[in-house]
Amino acid sequence: MYTLENVSKTYTQSKRQITALADVSLSIPSGQLVAIQGPTGGGKSTLLQMLGALDRPTSGRISLGEAELSHLPDRKLGGIRAKEIGFVFQGFNLIPTLTAQENVETALAPLGVPAEERRRRALDALASVGLADRAGHVPGELSGGQQQRVAIARALVKEPDVLLADEPTGNLDEETRDEIMDLLEGLWRDRGLTLVVVTHDSAVAKRAERRLHITHGTVTERR
Amino acid sequence: MFFTYLRRELAGRRRQTAIVAIGMALAIALVMIVNSVASGVRDAQASVLQSVYGVGTDLTVSQDPTPPEEGEAGAGPGRFEFGADDGTSTDDSTEISQSRLTAGFGSTTFDASALDTVADLDGVEAASAALSLTNMTFSGELPQFAQRTEGEPPAEGDTTQQAPTGGFDGAGGSAFDVNSFSVLGIDPGGAAVGPLSAVELADGRGLEASDAGQAVAVLDASYATSAELAVGDTIDVGGTEFEVVGTVTSTSADAATASNVYIPLGLAQSIAGLDGQVSDLYVQATSSDRIAAVQADIEEALPDATVSTQADLAASVSGSLSTASTLIANLGLWLSVAVLAAAFLIAILFTIQGVTRRTREFGTLKAIGWSNRRVVGQVAGESLVQGLIGGAAGLALGLAGIWVINLVAPTLGGSATTGTLAGGPVAGPGGDGGATASGPFGDRLADAAGSTTEVVLNAPVTISVVAIAIGLAVLGGLLAGAIGGWRAARLRPAEALRSVA
Numbered sequence: 234m235y236t237l238e239n240v241s242k243t244y245t246q247s248k249r250q251i252t253a254l255a256d257v258s259l260s261i262p263s264g265q266l267v268a269i270q271g272p273t274g275g276g277k278s279t280l281l282q283m284l285g286a287l288d289r290p291t292s293g294r295i296s297l298g299e300a301e302l303s304h305l306p307d308r309k310l311g312g313i314r315a316k317e318i319g320f321v322f323q324g325f326n327l328i329p330t331l332t333a334q335e336n337v338e339t340a341l342a343p344l345g346v347p348a349e350e351r352r353r354r355a356l357d358a359l360a361s362v363g364l365a366d367r368a369g370h371v372p373g374e375l376s377g378g379q380q381q382r383v384a385i386a387r388a389l390v391k392e393p394d395v396l397l398a399d400e401p402t403g404n405l406d407e408e409t410r411d412e413i414m415d416l417l418e419g420l421w422r423d424r425g426l427t428l429v430v431v432t433h434d435s436a437v438a439k440r441a442e443r444r445l446h447i448t449h450g451t452v453t454e455r456r
Numbered sequence: 457m458f459f460t461y462l463r464r465e466l467a468g469r470r471r472q473t474a475i476v477a478i479g480m481a482l483a484i485a486l487v488m489i490v491n492s493v494a495s496g497v498r499d500a501q502a503s504v505l506q507s508v509y510g511v512g513t514d515l516t517v518s519q520d521p522t523p524p525e526e527g528e529a530g531a532g533p534g535r536f537e538f539g540a541d542d543g544t545s546t547d548d549s550t551e552i553s554q555s556r557l558t559a560g561f562g563s564t565t566f567d568a569s570a571l572d573t574v575a576d577l578d579g580v581e582a583a584s585a586a587l588s589l590t591n592m593t594f595s596g597e598l599p600q601f602a603q604r605t606e607g608e609p610p611a612e613g614d615t616t617q618q619a620p621t622g623g624f625d626g627a628g629g630s631a632f633d634v635n636s637f638s639v640l641g642i643d644p645g646g647a648a649v650g651p652l653s654a655v656e657l658a659d660g661r662g663l664e665a666s667d668a669g670q671a672v673a674v675l676d677a678s679y680a681t682s683a684e685l686a687v688g689d690t691i692d693v694g695g696t697e698f699e700v701v702g703t704v705t706s707t708s709a710d711a712a713t714a715s716n717v718y719i720p721l722g723l724a725q726s727i728a729g730l731d732g733q734v735s736d737l738y739v740q741a742t743s744s745d746r747i748a749a750v751q752a753d754i755e756e757a758l759p760d761a762t763v764s765t766q767a768d769l770a771a772s773v774s775g776s777l778s779t780a781s782t783l784i785a786n787l788g789l790w791l792s793v794a795v796l797a798a799a800f801l802i803a804i805l806f807t808i809q810g811v812t813r814r815t816r817e818f819g820t821l822k823a824i825g826w827s828n829r830r831v832v833g834q835v836a837g838e839s840l841v842q843g844l845i846g847g848a849a850g851l852a853l854g855l856a857g858i859w860v861i862n863l864v865a866p867t868l869g870g871s872a873t874t875g876t877l878a879g880g881p882v883a884g885p886g887g888d889g890g891a892t893a894s895g896p897f898g899d900r901l902a903d904a905a906g907s908t909t910e911v912v913l914n915a916p917v918t919i920s921v922v923a924i925a926i927g928l929a930v931l932g933g934l935l936a937g938a939i940g941g942w943r944a945a946r947l948r949p950a951e952a953l954r955s956v957a
Contacts, residue, residue, distance in 0.1 A: 278954070287823055288950035308827065315825020322953070326820040328461075330468030335460055342457040343825040351457070387824070 240293035268441035319388030323400035480846025483799035488854030557694025587641035596632035640715035641724025660702030807940030819952025836937030847929020
């Protein structure tokens with residue numbers, strides 16, 4: 234379960250103070266599917282980075298279960314990301330020189346999983362997203378939808394508690410978008426994940442249990 | 457994962473890998489070749505020096521020649537004087553010949569007690585003395601002047617002049633020839649250090665302790681050939697007939713030995729009129745790290761002496777060998793440094809560029825839990841392997857270059873400039889030139905310049921050359937990897953992902 238208390242984040246850009254998050258307080262129970270919407274520059278990605286332990290707030294507290302994310306050292310935040318949080322990015326962010334299977338394996342490398350088990354789990358994860366026959370292909374040989382499936386397999390291979398998706402369908406056509414969202418929704422349901430999706434797309438947001446809207450760093454609930 | 461990722465990256469970015477590896481290979485090959493050639497030139501210098509100073513000589517002691525005072529005769533053979541009954545007369549001409557043994561050109565003699573002084577110093581393993589001399593032979597053919605005195609002088613008013621006869625042209629002319637060769641008086645029992653320590657016996661025997669005071673000589677083999685002398689023959693040295701008991705050659709290929717003729721020191725001193733005098737001391741230190749201390753001690757004990765180490769002597773090597781040495785030391789060194797710096801810079805810039813281009817990649821890896829150490833290790837590993845590929849290619853290229861140099865085998869000429877410049881002994885003329893010089897000046901100039909030795913340059917492949925190649929490859933790779941890794945470590949995952957969002 235995520236708990237945010239009075240979280241603020243400010244950046245200095247060209248001597249100007251920019252407030253990305255302003256005194257945000259909210260909680261996300263475990264197993265919830267949450268959609269975050271809002272205009273560009275409203276603070277969606279910053280909020281997702283705070284939830285993903287990629288950055289610390291300027292003030293306030295964020296906790297994931299027992300872990301106080303706002304005050305942990307980098308090394309421990311890295312450990313939490315490695316074990317508990319999966320990421321899916323708009324641009325897929327696959328390593329272009331590695332095959333689909335090897336890309337999935339990168340998520341298991343920091344956990345010290347032995348090579349043989351790593352390979353087996355990676356192939357299982359690819360099979361779970363329908364890409365068992367594409368394991369040996371590099372990203373350049375895959376379609377956008379297939380690349381995003383590989384990215385989802387990479388995020389889920391370590392069996393995390395939380396999956397954070399930043400515009401996961403932003404680069405895909407409508408048909409592929411629906412396929413990916415069906416996949417994510419199925420995995421969320423099957424695995425009991427906490428799934429947070431940042432999206433511009435209302436069709437995607439409508440699938441969520443809960444919808445948050447963020448403008449000028451301020452979060453509001455949307456029914 | 458590390459090796460899979462590394463292999464995929466290097467294979468996937470072939471152009472960058474090839475450029476970095478080629479740059480490193482060229483630099484490493486150049487450094488190898490320069491190092492190997494420098495080693496070959498050093499060997500060649502040592503070879504030239506060995507032919508003159510002998511094996512094991514760490515220091516030589518001599519004395520700078522002092523210019524003659526005003527009105528004083530310079531060093532030279534003095535005057536050749538012939539009496540009325542000298543020479544061998546035939547019907548119409550007289551053949552005369554006279555040899556004189558004098559101190560070698562450019563060398564100054566000093567009291568032989570200096571040998572004991574040096575030998576008693578701490579750190580001196582062995583020492584021997586030598587007297588460097590030049591034997592000048594004046595020979596010629598004169599007309600038979602006695603013919604002119606026979607009979608009555610021409611009557612007064614007798615206008616019919618009798619044509620001159622006799623001499624080398626039958627018309628009353630004279631012809632003279634001046635030959636010279638170098639002579640080294642040495643302690644016949646002290647061959648452990650000194651000029652004869654670097655020679656091989658070609659024929660007969662060497663000088664032995666029992667030869668002290670005996671008129672026996674050992675000849676440089678090439679001089680013996682040119683002078684048509686062999687073991688058992690005799691040679692006139694300063695008017696004394698010496699029996700040739702042996703001939704010697706230099707252990708260095710194509711190099712002449714230090715002198716044309718070697719005779720016992722005592723006899724050399726008495727014939728030259730230099731009793732109790734020597735011109736050079738050859739000193740061997742107990743260990744190489746004592747050389748500087750021994751040099752200082754000798755300079756203190758013998759204030760007028762010039763003490764030269766092998767390093768000083770190396771500086772006296774001239775000719776194309778010296779040019780090669782200078783070229784290697786200057787151009788070769790700086791070219792290597794410049795190419796190496798460029799190669800390292802290319803490797804570093806490509807690594808930094810790679811890290812910058814892969815910002816999203818490293819940001820993603822950090823986001824999924826890769827530690828800084830793992831990311832830095834990956835970047836450094838890739839650079840190190842690129843360096844090692846370059847090192848392997850450089851090693852092959854360098855070995856090929858050295859092989860080509862050895863195949864071409866350039867010949868370098870070197871002469872050890874001795875006497876006043878280096879303070880060493882006067883070297884004998886090499887080969888035929890000195891022995892058959894037709895006048896005293898040519899020969900003495902040859903003496904002053906030292907013996908020119910032709911040495912084939914051999915660039916050796918040593919463990920140090922190979923170690924340098926591998927060391928530079930590792931160093932270049934680590935340097936590029938460390939800088940690239942440092943850049944990667946500084947990437948904050950949120951910023952890395954934001955920069956591409």
